[in-house]
Amino acid sequence: xxxxxxxxxxxxxxxxxxxxxxxxxxxxxxxxxxxxxxxxxxxxxxxxxxxxxxxxxxxxxxxxxxxxxxxxxxxxxxxxxxxxxxxxxxxxxxxxxxxxxxxxxxxxxxxxxxxxxxxxxxxxxxxxxxxxxxxxxxxx
Numbered sequence: 720x721x722x723x724x725x726x727x728x729x730x731x732x733x734x735x736x737x738x739x740x741x742x743x744x745x746x747x748x749x750x751x752x753x754x755x756x757x758x759x760x761x762x763x764x765x766x767x768x769x770x771x772x773x774x775x776x777x778x779x780x781x782x783x784x785x786x787x788x789x790x791x792x793x794x795x796x797x798x799x800x801x802x803x804x805x806x807x808x809x810x811x812x813x814x815x816x817x818x819x820x821x822x823x824x825x826x827x828x829x830x831x832x833x834x835x836x837x838x839x840x841x842x843x844x845x846x847x848x849x850x851x852x853x854x855x856x857x858x859x
Contacts, residue, residue, distance in 0.1 A: 728755075728821070728829050732855070733763035736821075740831060740848035741766050751835030751844060752776040756783040758828050760809075768835070775835045782818030782841075783832030785811045790827060793818030794838065817841030821852050828852075 728736075733755040744751045750768035752775035757763045762783070767776045782793050788811065789796055796802075797813030804811040812818065816838035821829040831848045833841040 727758035728763070728852075730763050733757065733829065735855075736829075736831060736848040736851050737764040737766055739851045740833065740844050743844045743847035744768075744833075744836075747836070747840060747844065749836040749840060749844065751833055751841065752779040753844070753848075754779040754783045754832045755848070756780070756787050756830045756832075758826075760784050760787045760827075760830070763829070771835050778812060778834040779817070779832040781810045781812040781832065782815075782834060783830040784809055785813060785830075786818035786820040786832065787827055787830030789813075790820045790822055790825075792816065792820065792842070793832075794842070817845060819845040819849050821849065823856055 737755045740753045750770045752767040752771050754765045755763050785793050794816040800814050802813040817833045819831045831845040833845040
């Protein structure tokens with residue numbers, strides 16, 4: 720698949736990204752929720768450890784959507800502390816790590832959100848998934 724010419728990722732590709740992040744969470748023994756959104760900011764895959772509270776899955780979605788929408792990691796946004804901003808029916812979650820954008824040539828292709836561990840570990844888990852994204856772009 721030549722994703723360099725597309726502005727979206729397939730569910731299969733989103734699953735590869737999510738699976739890699741999920742494996743990293745298991746490696747670190749962290750009980751998290753992970754969400755991968757596509758080029759329209761809508762969720763493609765969501766993972767949630769059975770011991771996680773439901774809110775973690777929602778916050779993972781908010782982090783992924785925020786990273787996709789703003790095209791920056793969520794900890795780089797906002798006032799330097801946790802900020803929640805409601806836009807229509809969506810919520811932007813800024814000022815805390817765990818939301819990572821997926822883009823190519825300034826085109827919004829998707830985002831990853833992780834919630835449930837300390838913020839920097841959420842980011843580490845999400846970055847494992849982004850490595851898959853970057854590798855596929857490089858190799859295609």
